[in-house]
Amino acid sequence: MESQYDKKKHFIVNTVYISLIVILVYIFLKYGLSLISPFAFATIIAYILNKPAEKISKSLKIPRKLVSFALVLIFYAIIGIVISFIGIRFVSGISKIISSLPSIYEKQLGPFLINISERIKDAFYNIDPAIVEMISEGFNQFVSSLGEHITNFSLSLLGSLSNIASVLPGFFVKVLLTIISTFFIAIDFDSLVDFIKRQFSPKVNKMMDNIRGYFVNTLFVIIKSYGLIMLITFIELSVGLSILGISNAILIGFLIALLDILPIIGTGGILIPWSIIELIQKDFGTGIGLILLYVFITIVRNIIEPKFVGKQLGLHPVVTLMSMFIGTKLLGIVGLFGFPIALSLILHLNSIGVIKLFKQKNT
Template sequence: MESQYSKKKSFIVNAVYALLIVLIVYVSLKYLFNLVSPFLFAFIFAFLLQKPSRRISAFTKIPTKWVSLVLVFVFYSTIGVLIALLGVKLIATVTALISQLPILYENQLEPFLLNSFHGIEDALDALSPTFIDKFNADFDQFVNSLGANVTEMSLSLIGMISNIASSLPGFFIKILIMIISTFFIAMDYNILVRFTLRQFSPKGREIILSIKKYIVNTLFVVIRSYAIIMSITFIELSIGLSLIQMNNAIIIALTIALFDILPVLGTGGIMIPWVLINLLQRDYQTAVSLLVLYLFITVIRNIIEPKIVGSQLGLHPVVTLFCIFLGANLFGVIGVFGFPIALSLLKHLNDAGTINVFK
């Protein structure tokens, strides 16, 4: 009896302990990450630039500190120029699309709605006056509710834009802090790393270095895995759009494949609106072809993603799919990549005997 009571007590203690760990990790990722993210990304960028800095320093005989400063400057300058060029291109594309909306409404949507209403009126002429009065009343109610919904959506959109505008100063401050921190960390990278490691016991330092080595290798594996997935999506899109006889099929396929990396939007963020536009233009054949192509790509993606990512990380496809789903719902893009990597790291440490979590 005492043994059974001890087992129950031990189970409750372990369950509470595991729950507290999960809660701490969740709160840390959800709130603490937002506070330390500028310094975390600064450290990551400084780490990535260390190896080329040391090589250039050994070749030119210039101190590593000054080489690191130059590389950080070149790194952020290149990123800034690329973002500026992409921003200008995106603004030009969106502007051109918005300018085409009135033409699309006048030539496609308005005639479609008018023809639909005329067809409804012709069908109602044969019905009783009572039914017509009821239909008119319901239609007026629909129009009023539609107007209220449009107004509510407009207010929500204005609120969302206001929130984005109000968060921009804080975002730019974080970017500025990250850039400045990168310069300082890159200059004294070895000093900072040695100081941090000295705060841990020899066993703790061994674990930290093992985690760092595994995460670096795992990130490369994840990038390679998603590069394979994007390549497969690109090939599928290229073949499908070419069979549909779409102009610039290769360029469109490349754009959608790059967009496919986003977990929320993905391929559907481009192809579903594309299908709807073709339906409004009464190009039903193209719309159906694009829809079939989208469904095919989505099914193939859901089959190969857990298999490819899981096999690269040493995880079962079901476990990988669960991690991707859970991470996307909790933390968005970061969770999609972070959860499989975190579980893979736990498995690696468990297999190495560093920790004992799984049996």
């Protein structure tokens, strides 16, 4: 019978072992992932296209390598066209808004603030003229300073767009590496898989197949869950923008729903600046409506996201929310998706006996 000392010893050893693995994985994801990301993305894309390539090759009696080459070419052509269309429209729209900020201040916000100043001065004139003079002087300084800040802000934003353009060469190098790697991996996919399998024992290969199958299934489940969340967000945006009388509400709702998946931008990155501009232009109905729409979408998403994702992954909503929050803080968008998937994988491996971290419920 195992002694109390041995149990404690095993617990400490397992805890240290798991902690080291977690630390190494974190260091790799934090600092090493960007180095191998082109090849990782290439492998994922090649894996996705592998089964369609096999089916097409068998049904049409065409060499598999030729089919793989054609599928990769078609895949990147479609992706390139879609990204180019959305990117050009988005950057063009943002640039116009940023460029128009000084003009909006000069024609809309400035006169609006001056009008408020005059009303305040009229209200205080009969009480104490000295207060009116002090208010007038302070307000003039405020308006002048605000105008300078808005101009500098718009110039800095335009400068930021230029800075983004300066890092594009490095980005395009990674994209080019990804595309070239995808062609090579897709063409020789079976040979590469066979080579990797030969390096491990049958037991390890079985475990790797189990992990791969569960990971792929989980990844598709995540895509399905977020696809449903994006659909709900798209419906909310389309209905809300239509009620507010926004032209092209469905197209705008679709584009914002695509950005909603990103933690940095989200719906707030579009709706909040948009509402501020509408309020400055004295369109209070649209401005307040956009703010209320953003609040409604945010509340709905915070309720349904942990439930949808957690249910599909077999995690409690609180655990899902916690893993998503910690993952986002540590690794950004990679952590947002990676942490819930990793936690689900750990629970799966524990349930089938590959690892023993948590006690199972007796059935």
